[in-house]
Amino acid sequence: MARPFLAEGLEAGQRISYIGSRCPTELAADLAPIGDVDALIRNGQLEVASSAAMYPGQATVDPEAQVATFREINRRARADGYTGYRVVADMTPLLGGPARFAALTRYEHLADRLIAAEQITGMCAFRRDALDEESVELVGCLHPLSAGVAPAFRLYALAPGTLALEGELDVFGLGRLGEALTALPDRGAEIDVDVSGLSFVDHRSLCFMDEWAAGVGVHMRLIGSTPIIGRLGSWLGLRRLRVQEAR
Amino acid sequence: MTSADLLERPPDGEHSLLLYEEHTLGETLAAFAVDGFAAGEPVFLIASADHLGSAARHADLSAAVVFEAEGLLRQLRPAGSIDPDLFAELVADPIRRAAPRTGAVRVYGELVGLLWQEGRPDQAAELERLWNGLADEVDIRLRCGYPWFVFGPETQAFNEVSDLHDCVLTRFATPRTRLRAFPADARSASAARRFVAECLHDHATPSVADVAALLMSEMCANAVLHARSSFLAGVEPLGAGRFKLAVADVDPFLPQPVAPEPLAVGGRGMAMVDMLSSRWGATSWGDGKVVWAEVDSPAPG
Numbered sequence: 001m002a003r004p005f006l007a008e009g010l011e012a013g014q015r016i017s018y019i020g021s022r023c024p025t026e027l028a029a030d031l032a033p034i035g036d037v038d039a040l041i042r043n044g045q046l047e048v049a050s051s052a053a054m055y056p057g058q059a060t061v062d063p064e065a066q067v068a069t070f071r072e073i074n075r076r077a078r079a080d081g082y083t084g085y086r087v088v089a090d091m092t093p094l095l096g097g098p099a100r101f102a103a104l105t106r107y108e109h110l111a112d113r114l115i116a117a118e119q120i121t122g123m124c125a126f127r128r129d130a131l132d133e134e135s136v137e138l139v140g141c142l143h144p145l146s147a148g149v150a151p152a153f154r155l156y157a158l159a160p161g162t163l164a165l166e167g168e169l170d171v172f173g174l175g176r177l178g179e180a181l182t183a184l185p186d187r188g189a190e191i192d193v194d195v196s197g198l199s200f201v202d203h204r205s206l207c208f209m210d211e212w213a214a215g216v217g218v219h220m221r222l223i224g225s226t227p228i229i230g231r232l233g234s235w236l237g238l239r240r241l242r243v244q245e246a247r
Numbered sequence: 248m249t250s251a252d253l254l255e256r257p258p259d260g261e262h263s264l265l266l267y268e269e270h271t272l273g274e275t276l277a278a279f280a281v282d283g284f285a286a287g288e289p290v291f292l293i294a295s296a297d298h299l300g301s302a303a304r305h306a307d308l309s310a311a312v313v314f315e316a317e318g319l320l321r322q323l324r325p326a327g328s329i330d331p332d333l334f335a336e337l338v339a340d341p342i343r344r345a346a347p348r349t350g351a352v353r354v355y356g357e358l359v360g361l362l363w364q365e366g367r368p369d370q371a372a373e374l375e376r377l378w379n380g381l382a383d384e385v386d387i388r389l390r391c392g393y394p395w396f397v398f399g400p401e402t403q404a405f406n407e408v409s410d411l412h413d414c415v416l417t418r419f420a421t422p423r424t425r426l427r428a429f430p431a432d433a434r435s436a437s438a439a440r441r442f443v444a445e446c447l448h449d450h451a452t453p454s455v456a457d458v459a460a461l462l463m464s465e466m467c468a469n470a471v472l473h474a475r476s477s478f479l480a481g482v483e484p485l486g487a488g489r490f491k492l493a494v495a496d497v498d499p500f501l502p503q504p505v506a507p508e509p510l511a512v513g514g515r516g517m518a519m520v521d522m523l524s525s526r527w528g529a530t531s532w533g534d535g536k537v538v539w540a541e542v543d544s545p546a547p548g
Binding site: 152168170171172200202204207226227228232235236 | 433454458464471519522
């Protein structure tokens with residue numbers, strides 16, 4: 001799965017990184033079918049690294065520092081004449097316990113913003129057996145696309161202060177929704193949520209978001225709502241959640 | 248609908264699965280037989296002694312060919328599984344011989360329900376296939392009786408067996424109703440919404456489909472969260488763009504509309520059902536319950 005993703009980056013003239021949990025030699029061997037790996041490494045278009053080197057100390061990820069690193073890598077790639085930066089990273093070493101998972105969730109939000117703002121494309125990989133079912137759903141729902149997991153809904157950052165909420169959201173997803181919202185970095189006073197890709201939301205989820213917004217002192221605006229969400233929102237008398245229907 | 252209405256005027260060649268309630272089965276069975284007598288159809292009743300006795304209290308069944316189900320099942324399974332040759336000899340042949348030149352034979356059978364209750368849904372499915380084979384040769388109006396609760400522990404097996412029938416009938420399901428069983432888990436509400444969307448596809452306006460999804464979702468969430476029960480979801484077209492949705496579970500407690508705390512995440516579900524539906528209700532079914540709601544297109548203007 002990583003190979004065609006990275007090959008696409010090569011064709012698009014991007015600098016590419018392949019960060020995995022195995023040693024760099026093995027990682028480079030994975031990529032042999034996409035070209036002369038040694039030459040690509042020598043000329044600086046390809047970097048392979050072990051995740052231990054990329055995430056030093058196997059500690060809790062520092063979301064802001066990690067995102068700053070990728071921003072700098074992309075800046076250099078652009079300065080070196082590449083069209084952008086593309087990375088596949090095995091994030092499994094960042095797992096382990098609630099605190100690390102919360103940091104990872106925050107990192108995913110920040111990475112979304114970075115990807116939305118700059119010429120960066122990323123694929124986060126997780127070893128399936130390192131995650132329980134609930135965590136698989138949660139990491140899945142934090143990404144706009146996923147393979148190996150089909151989360152019921154997805155919540156990811158489009159830009160600072162703007163989220164996208166897609167899929168189906170019901171009472172059974174509220175635990176994940178709560179974790180995903182709580183990890184939002186510097187959320188400000190207003191959060192716009194693009195719900196044009198939300199095919200279903202139940203009243204309990206709307207109440208939950210309203211309560212969450214009240215609890216953290218923000219206002220949320222659901223943009224691109226269907227008429228039924230508008231109808232439900234009016235009936236519920238939400239305080240912190242404004243439903244704005246698609247025109 | 249009364250229980251007697253359930254089995255009236257079955258369509259030709261229909262093979263239906265009846266989820267019966269113990270206290271109304273006698274009346275249902277009697278009505279089924281009497282309707283057959285009136286139509287001049289040979290009537291075969293394969294039921295437990297209790298059920299036959301209870302039906303006989305509602306109607307004169309002396310014109311019916313009667314088999315005591317437990318005894319017949321023992322004869323059909325001399326070696327632990329249904330013997331197709333014995334089925335042909337003991338069940339299919341008498342029905343073939345009784346079949347009129349024109350018109351149907353009417354059969355009620357509980358062998359499959361007994362097998363299911365023994366924990367052998369596989370054998371029930373095998374027997375259903377034998378019945379379907381017979382129905383290919385002879386015009387039979389066949390009702391297969393299963394106790395109401397069989398969908399509970401084995402939702403997938405229930406759906407497989409129900410797929411061997413033209414329809415599932417019960418107090419809240421007519422031949423027009425599409426019915427599906429779902430397990431008591433977090434993905435079932437979503438699966439039931441997809442089921443509703445499939446049933447309504449091309450038959451409902453988007454606004455009716457949106458409301459139907461919310462109603463079904465809420466009723467399913469209650470079954471999973473409160474009743475902690477697997478459930479049956481039903482969708483019945485009522486004509487003119489109206490639909491009846493139903494969710495039945497094994498928990499007897501009926502939902503009550505409650506006055507919730509403002510904006511409480513829970514507690515407003517049935518108030519929402521009341522707001523969105525044209526009418527709704529809840530009633531006991533077997534030892535569980537069914538909650539239903541009707542959805543209608545909003546009045547123009």
